[in-house]
Amino acid sequence: MAGNWKMNLNHQEAVVLVQKLAWTLQDKRHDFGEVEVVVVPPFTDLRSVQTLVDGDRLSVRYGAQDVSTQDSGAFTGEISAAMLAKLGCSYVVVGHSERREHHGETDAVVNTKAHKAHAAGMVPIVCVGEGLEVRRAGEHVAHTLAQVDGSLAGFAAEQVAGLVVAYEPVWAIGTGEVATPEDAQEVCGAIRARVREVHGDAAADGLRVLYGGSVKAGNVAGIMAKDDVDGALVGGASLQVDEFSGICRFSDMPVL
Numbered sequence: 454m455a456g457n458w459k460m461n462l463n464h465q466e467a468v469v470l471v472q473k474l475a476w477t478l479q480d481k482r483h484d485f486g487e488v489e490v491v492v493v494p495p496f497t498d499l500r501s502v503q504t505l506v507d508g509d510r511l512s513v514r515y516g517a518q519d520v521s522t523q524d525s526g527a528f529t530g531e532i533s534a535a536m537l538a539k540l541g542c543s544y545v546v547v548g549h550s551e552r553r554e555h556h557g558e559t560d561a562v563v564n565t566k567a568h569k570a571h572a573a574g575m576v577p578i579v580c581v582g583e584g585l586e587v588r589r590a591g592e593h594v595a596h597t598l599a600q601v602d603g604s605l606a607g608f609a610a611e612q613v614a615g616l617v618v619a620y621e622p623v624w625a626i627g628t629g630e631v632a633t634p635e636d637a638q639e640v641c642g643a644i645r646a647r648v649r650e651v652h653g654d655a656a657a658d659g660l661r662v663l664y665g666g667s668v669k670a671g672n673v674a675g676i677m678a679k680d681d682v683d684g685a686l687v688g689g690a691s692l693q694v695d696e697f698s699g700i701c702r703f704s705d706m707p708v709l
């Protein structure tokens with residue numbers, strides 16, 4: 454379960470949220486099963502989160518929201534994979550629809566970023582998904598699989614087995630318009646089937662496929678019940694500890 458904070462929370466707010474989240478995850482009244490919990494703060498928060506997680510040996514993992522296609526040099530404003538790895542990031546989100554839309558990121562750019570993150574020892578969370586027009590035209594599966602093909606190009610089967618792909622239909626992001634569990638399964642299942650076809654069983658079975666788009670504690674259980682949904686990439690709801698920790702235990706039932 455990965456919480457993408459997007460451009461929210463300064464480093465002090467980040468420390469408060471991660472402390473509360475870690476405290477909740479350790480609360481024995483909750484059943485979090487085997488869930489892996491990841492926060493994805495803005496770059497400016499990462500050092501504070503690292504210090505907290507290392508210092509208190511918290512079980513929360515963390516990642517970055519983007520990474521440069523370049524290794525180093527005259528690229529003002531960019532952050533390299535090596536810098537993120539040095540900060541202890543386990544994951545890097547690449548190709549989020551907001552980056553594709555506002556920064557013109559193509560599958561080729563996303564692919565380069567995924568390789569940079571992977572080569573530096575981090576797991577790329579490769580985001581794919583269709584907009585509303587494509588969905589209305591009934592081309593959402595083909596569109597998303599083309600993004601998967603382009604974004605995962607050049608990875609060997611044994612590498613694909615360790616990757617994460619997040620299916621995020623753009624029309625469901627931040628809109629409250631959650632895809633039905635059947636919608637999520639249709640595309641997440643197609644992603645895994647494509648990976649099986651191209652890379653074989655071990656890659657398809659190892660790959661983790663997340664769903665993202667207006668996931669809340671109240672709707673997560675139905676989505677997680679689907680065979681090919683392994684987790685969620687959560688935006689807005691990850692900014693509230695109660696909501697996000699509910700998502701991490703697949704339930705909005707309060708603890709008595």
Ligand SMILES: O=C[C@H](O)COP(=O)(O)O
Nearest residue numbers: 457626627666667688689
């Ligand atoms: O990365 C997260 C997704 O964009 C989902 O955001 P949301 O949960 O606010 O809809």
